[in-house]
Amino acid sequence: MNNSIGTLYIVATPIGNLQDITQRALETFAQVDLIAAEDTRHSGLLLSHYGIKKPFFALHDHNEQQKAGLLVEKLRQGTNIALISDAGTPLISDPGFHLVRQCRQAGIKIVPLPGACAAITALCASGIASDRFCFEGFLPAKSKARRDKLENLAQEDRTLIFYESTHRILDCLADIEAVFSADRYVVLAREITKTWETIHGDLVGLLRQWVAEDPNRTKGEMVLIIEGLPQKQETEFSAQAVKALTLIAQELPLKKAAAIVAELYGYKKNALYQFALEKNKD
Template identity: 60%
Template structure:
């Protein structure tokens, strides 16, 4: 059973309204009804949102609410809501608050007892994940990658052993540097998906081992343009990842006197472990 009632609301309400991430056909009928009927639209960029509203012949006035003024202006909007106004919050594209402004406004609204109604709709994170082919039962959205190499490498070190799919936004002018930093930390075999220009004419979703993905991006300047989502396959744990420290130390001592295969077999017998896991660890970590 569905409830088609959208407006007017019985109480002052802040509506969280997703807008298309590219294809204007992705806006929902409910979003259009809300944007047409609220008293005001709080927009990240009023000029950008104005083009969207003009396309759908919506005349509702807009109010600028962006990263640089949100903490100061949020209270102004809350006061308007408390006085009876209805307001829609939009970002330039996709669902507000997902790496976009809105957190302070929503937080203050909830603290003041103002009703907050979220509308479902476009979101680049979910759109990319749904078509990535990576595990989607457990994932985390990490936002934009840090602008500096050290910050990016620290972030990749943080997720190196995480088993869930990790999702990032990245700017086109940093994509090659970010992929190189990722390669330095996660290695060439980690499966990574680059989802670019989603829902637009040149939409591209490419899934490759990281080493191959870097070559593919570097070979085509077109793949270094547009809005980008990076999805990283979670760490695949193995028996070698869970070996006791004592066994690893023992293997390191024995291998100085015996071939690795025999050292792994002897260490496995001492600690009641599988020799193949020890042998693999030795191949990967011992000179």
Template identity: 55%
Template sequence: MRHKLHPGISMTTLAGTLFVVATPIGNLQDMSPRALQVLKDVKLIAAEDTRHSARLMQHFGIGTPMTACHDHNERDKGGRLVERLLAGDDIALISDAGTPLISDPGYHLVRQAREAGVKVSPVPGACALIAALSGAGMPSDRFAFEGFLPAKAHGRRQRLQALAAEDRTWMVYEAPHRLLECLQDMQQELGGERRVLLARELTKTFETLHSAPLAELVAWVASDSDQQRGECVLVVEGAPAPEGDAVGDDALRVLDLLLAELPLKRAAKLASEITGVRKNLLYQIALERGNG
């Protein structure tokens, strides 16, 4: 029960909480105990598709009322949900699968709630892109997520051209019916040697994680129609450093000598001026050598 307002307590103090709840992307055992408890305790669940989520709720015996909150109604629906939050109701936001807002609806509701002073509490769990990255065996200290590439070939190739020089590991989601043509466009724009991991049907019965240079991956997917089904994540190896960025032993010796006497940033800057190697690259090397 809510208590009467005391002097100095604002209305938002008594507001409810918006819980952003991750749900399984396939294997129902990935539903966390905390997520289950939150979904049982809140007054309302805002779901991307109530019909889809009804099956999940039925499986776990959750009878909390649901309302639809998706791309087409989120801006209008958000205001009414925020009113309920301000009145003291706790609400959970879920998507069809995985973590809300990650290439799924929810951004507008979360933003409206925060702007109204409502507490937003993430309840973490399954996320396809993080699951794929964790199994890719590619550098993961820095990475980029590009969501879905454009559906039409021209727009997709333009985006891939812009990503061709990205040196971080990067990821995209792709629909199964566009997977092969997307990989073919990647081969055209990134080259056949660029390594890509196809993560398909993660956590499900036919889970596949297959990594290969693009030329091999295109041929493998083209030869097996089963690999063109289900939810797909593509994890792309970052672009190799240009030849001019090669760091020889002399540059490393200069960097080490300067690091012994100077702060990291100053040492990287002077080493760059002396050797011609990019400052940011030398800075990163110094961090990796334990000079942080």
């Protein structure tokens, strides 16, 4: 009997195109003793495609909190386990959080294997700023709750990423238009990596019309990438702020002076600093 503690491998699987599986993922599947899968039938088809036969353990949203302890015990007894979801990276709008947290609390080694993720794949192809973004998963199913959630994000200047279902996509776009306005730019990425992959961006009002024109455009796995609220550029500063900046800059470095005045008068320090640089040039 193996008395050493096992390892939990978090393995990303393809989101559509089976060729997106990594060599390391296949090697890990071949080496582990057990595979914890969201849907054992779905995952069985994936592994069968690659000629891999391993015991499965069903771990999904409805049983994870109750069953995670059983997997932790198996790991303690030396069983090596691979955690996978139906597609993409586990824990990203998929089960696995409770298991991973319990494993960390128990001191069990966790090895994440990078791979496909629909949110990141769509973001890369969206043409929307990717240096700062927040992933919000699925919006609420009911319109009132969905609009409330969007209201909370209306002033967010980072790129927003959501997953959405086929039967809610038009209602969701209508709510985005109502809360964010019709001129917010949105990209719909549908069926990423699959045969009917579509990536289409437009002002949300026009995007909603485009989707409604063809029933096929409402089908498949969907990611919405929404441009963040444009940051307002400070172009004018009060006479008092400019005077204070001039006086303080005589005693302190310009950047420090700008930071102090920005704090006093409620301006953005970088905008005030750039203003001071331009003023000095003049």
